[in-house]
Amino acid sequence: MKGNMSIEIVDVIDTSTVFAELSHPHSGGICVFLGAVREFTDNEEVLSLEFETYKIMALKEMKKIAVEASEKWKLNKVIIRHAVGAKNVEEPVVIVGASSAHREACFIACRYLIDTLKERVPIWKKEIFKNKSVWVSAHP
Numbered sequence: 001m002k003g004n005m006s007i008e009i010v011d012v013i014d015t016s017t018v019f020a021e022l023s024h025p026h027s028g029g030i031c032v033f034l035g036a037v038r039e040f041t042d043n044e045e046v047l048s049l050e051f052e053t054y055k056i057m058a059l060k061e062m063k064k065i066a067v068e069a070s071e072k073w074k075l076n077k078v079i080i081r082h083a084v085g086a087k088n089v090e091e092p093v094v095i096v097g098a099s100s101a102h103r104e105a106c107f108i109a110c111r112y113l114i115d116t117l118k119e120r121v122p123i124w125k126k127e128i129f130k131n132k133s134v135w136v137s138a139h140p
Contacts, residue, residue: 004024004070004075004076005067005077005080006078006079006080006081007059007062007063007066007079007080009083009084010081010083011085013083013092015092018079018095018097021077022097023077024077024099027077027100027101027106028101028102029102029103029105029106030106031097031098031099031103032079032095032096033096033097033110034092034094036091036093037091038089039090041127046089046127046129047128047130048089048128049087049093049126049127050086050125051083051087051123051124051125051126052123052124052126053082053084053121053123053124054122058123061120061121061122062117062121065112065117066078066080066113069098069112069113069116072109072112073100073108073109074100074101075098075099075105075106076099076100078098078109079096080095080096080113080117081095082094082117094114094117096110096113096114097110097113
């Protein structure tokens, strides 16, 4: 499975290549989740977000998650990619994707990939508002 995983911490997420990266001759289903910066949190206007990570540990944990999902749902390909640095409203910050023979497996796996990434990967998010900034989503 090693050659069929794309695990990265990046400055910018390029969504244009995702289909080609997940496409596989044995896959009838491809599922992708893309997370972006939203304009409001708890009725407060968000100006931007900043992401920081401990890259070596993050990549190691992301790879573990990809392997777990691949084995559990017999995935043909997996993508887990998270951005770091300052990101503006509507800018993509995370993308996960899975391809498999059937749609049910890739839907379930995609949900697992994003939920488990948020639980286990050391990525920290700072929300910047007009009059304050707040660190949220503290990971292990």
